[in-house]
Amino acid sequence: MPIRGSVLSCFCLFPFSVSPKGKIRSSGKNDAFTVSNEEQIDRISFLPDEIICHILSFLPTKEIVTTSVLSTRWKTLWTSVLTLDFEDNWPCFFNTTFASIVGSILDQRKAKSIKRLCLHNHNKSFSIDLIGTLVSTAVSQNLQELDLFCYCYLEVTLPNTLFTCKTISILKLSFGSTINLNVISSIHLPSLKILHLYLLYLEKDESLMRFFSGCPILEELCYEEVKSNNSTPFKIFLPSLKKLHLKCHDKRVQIVTPSLEYIQVQETKVCDSLVCNMSNLVKALVDIYFDHCEKEYVSKLFNGIHHTKFLELSTYTTEVLANSSFGFPEFHNLVHLKLCLSTIDYCFLIQLMLTKCPKLEILDIDKVYEESERKRTQPRITLVPNCLSSHLSVFKFREYGGSKDDLELTKYILKNSKVLKTVTIEMEIWLEAKKASEAMSKLHALLSASKFNKLSNSLSTFTLMYSISSNI
Amino acid sequence: MGERGEEWEAVMLRKAEEEESKAVKKVKLVTSDGVTMEVEISTVKEMETIQAFMNATDTDNSIIFPLPKVSSHILSRIMELMSGEYDQELVKRLSHEELKEICMVANYLNMKTLLHLTASAIANLIQNKSVEFVRHFFNIINDFTPEEEVQLRKTHEWAFEGVDED
Structure with missing residues (x-):
């Protein structure tokens, strides 16, 4: 039974853990805390x-x-x-x-x-x-x-x-x-x-x-x-500013911040407010909404933050990006991409974005909720993005619901990533036990299949998490 | 599995070699219960009391620093907090006694981040708690006569409004 044999060896090779109760944390250092030390501690009479x-x-x-x-x-x-x-x-x-x-x-x-x-x-x-x-x-x-x-x-x-x-x-x-x-x-x-x-x-x-x-x-x-x-319209020039949290519907404001390292743009009706190229940017969190006539502003915003190392896009932003044919600039420094998703048919968007992030090491997916599955309308990208063959080492997927899209994305990542080291998939909290175990066995199968493709040379940790929710 | 074991050994060996080659200056801390803990100089940087002493002595030899007020247990807890970059989760796992003692040591060694973190954690624990709870928490003996206490409560009546005694 060669197939079963390979499944077993995959269990042995990876510290494969399925936790029935809550999340698994990295072992090691922290454990010292759980071991209660009954050493005599001098009681302090007063501080x-x-x-x-x-x-x-x-x-x-x-x-x-x-x-x-x-x-x-x-x-x-x-x-x-x-x-x-x-x-x-x-x-x-x-x-x-x-x-x-x-x-x-x-x-x-x-x-x-x-x-x-x-x-x-x-x-x-x-x-x-x-x-x-x-x-x-x-x-x-x-x-x-x-x-x-x-x-x-x-x-x-x-x-x-x-x-x-x-x-x-x-x-x-x-x-x-x-x-x-x-x-x-x-x-x-x-x-x-x-x-x-x-x-x-x-x-x-x-x-x-x-x-x-x-x-x-x-x-x-x-x-x-x-x-x-x-x-x-008026301009605010802040040369020393490192951190900016902007929530502004006022299109007249322009904030010029050349030294910015952290930016959070929240619920902002896309506007012209960020005008400079922020070359020191490390972290960008974007939660904006826009319609088709505002595409120009969106490209300005993304062009302004394209030097960032970390990028997080909110559910709504991801959704409108997926539905618009907006040209995403290349994020040449991006190491960590976090996407909050509720939209279906996001595989195309992710593939598209991966081609624009050549140095991406960590891909973080956070599903918010699952809508009913629709038919695919977007084309597939056949070319494997560079980041997958040379950089991507961590893939995290929270609130994995086991839908076709969820599985397809995971499959795409596992199949094409050449240097992937850690994969963490957290099952959706409210997922029924039966569906969860189905989804998990599909993932196991995927893993053993990718083992055949010699992916296991780099992959060292594959973790599946499932918390049993109170409604079962 | 054997292959993996060898690989692991090789990694550890490489790590040990790397550490030796760096030859970082170490500081020996002697705790109240006589345990000597060797720590890297970078660790001591945050302990401003020790740092000030080191700046004053300026020696190339390894430095031994006695800490008569700190037990080895508390010192190792502090090391864990420092290496965990003062994660709130780690603080939550400390016992009340540990928390108070670490707060004292942070004050004594002048460790600003640690002092801020532990003091705010203690404040969180006593917030919205009854007078009895706070007395018990700090091991306070109530030395007021009942009349005095009633009088004081009256003086600051506004402060006690809406407070549940449990």
């Missing part, structure tokens, strides 16, 4: 004040104050914590009560500085004056991080001193209302590295441009749903 204050600094102020009843030692410890965090977990106070509580907290604090000030308020009526008072107090006490998330329904003016604060390195602003930067006389934030702007309406675009020009070392920008009532 020094300094560490306790550090631990408490991660908690909301309301909770920090409750530690005062733990013991006499803890009675005033909270006053030395360097952060003020007013999360949205406050009981419903009247404005005046909240203001007096904040006032009393500030009076009792022994800490000389406010490293982080966080104020989150979704629906309570906060007085804008109180925000202003808190921010200016914090700025005068070496503020490093400010996180304001308030829905005020009124125009907000932040204190002038915030915009010339020398110590602030993280600034997160979200108001859901208009913010007036025009009255700020001077903007200079020499230490600001991280800036998040979310849900803001600006009086004028110029104020935003002025804001950015006052941040000489800005490294990270999150720009989401920022709007203004102007209509002229």
Whole structure:
């Protein structure tokens, strides 16, 4: 029985593992943790004040104050914590009560500085004056991080001193209302590295441009749903920026970021917003949607990010790419490609993309859900992409459902990859046990067939994972 | 299988040779329970307390550094966290005692990333927990009289609003 013999030897050669319960993690190092070490550990009678204050600094102020009843030692410890965090977990106070509580907290604090000030308020009526008072107090006490998330329904003016604060390195602003930067006389934030702007309406675009020009070392920008009532296109030039998260429907904005290393474009109606060629790009996550008249913008975007080493495309993006005859540029540095798929008949798209990624080493497929199978309309590509014969070493497939397309893609990869080392296939979570075992036996057969084709010379790990879901 | 075994041996041999040829300067750390652990100099870089000492001494010989406050068990846990690039999953597997002790050591050795990670993990554990839970967690003995405690709760009444005592 030569066939059976070969199947058995394939079981022996590869550390072949099917886990009935959850995922298999790499063995080795981590195992030490699971072996509980019963060595005598000196019980710490107490942690020094300094560490306790550090631990408490991660908690909301309301909770920090409750530690005062733990013991006499803890009675005033909270006053030395360097952060003020007013999360949205406050009981419903009247404005005046909240203001007096904040006032009393500030009076009792022994800490000389406010490293982080966080104020989150979704629906309570906060007085804008109180925000202003808190921010200016914090700025005068070496503020490093400010996180304001308030829905005020009124125009907000932040204190002038915030915009010339020398110590602030993280600034997160979200108001859901208009913010007036025009009255700020001077903007200079020499230490600001991280800036998040979310849900803001600006009086004028110029104020935003002025804001950015006052941040000489800005490294990270999150720009989401920022709007203004102007209509002229404007450019934001950020030469120091390394990380950008863009969620923007505004076609007038152009962001020029020549040093960018990480980009996430999310739910963005494709626009002209990214204009330069980002030659230092390492990681790009793209979640956009577009119609046929916007193809030009799409090519501009992909041309801008074609130097990246890692590329992730969302389900929707993959789908529209598959349906449009858009010319994908060559991604000559791309090592890791992650595709989220819900679309059927994606084999063509993947083959097409593989021909554009000559150095691809890792292909990561993430199926989102399976639609009913349709007839194929796309042609097949007969030429084997270069990356398969010389580079691709890892193939991962999550939420494998066992459809014809799933099997065909896996077959295509196994058959054509010459240097493939690791294959990991995770079965779809909600897949019935019977279907899963069918799909897995088909994969086993595929593997033993590819063994005949001498693929096993390079392949060292083949893992199938199947978690038994609770519905069975 | 035999073929595979030989191949593996060859790989290990090559690895050993490579390591020897690199001849990295090692640091010996002596723990409170008398265990000597040899670590690479790159590992020590994050331990700013030791790094400062090394910068001051500047010797070519291997350095022995006593750590009277650190047990070998905790030191090996720290090494695991460092080699795992401070994976949150690894932190979750630590016992409460280990977590507290590692936090102390991170403070003592001035390891910023580790201190941040363990302190925030502890904060996560005590967040939204009852006063009794937090007392037990930190081994705190309540030395207030019942009257004093009631009085304190009254002073900060607003902070206790909406808190479930369990």
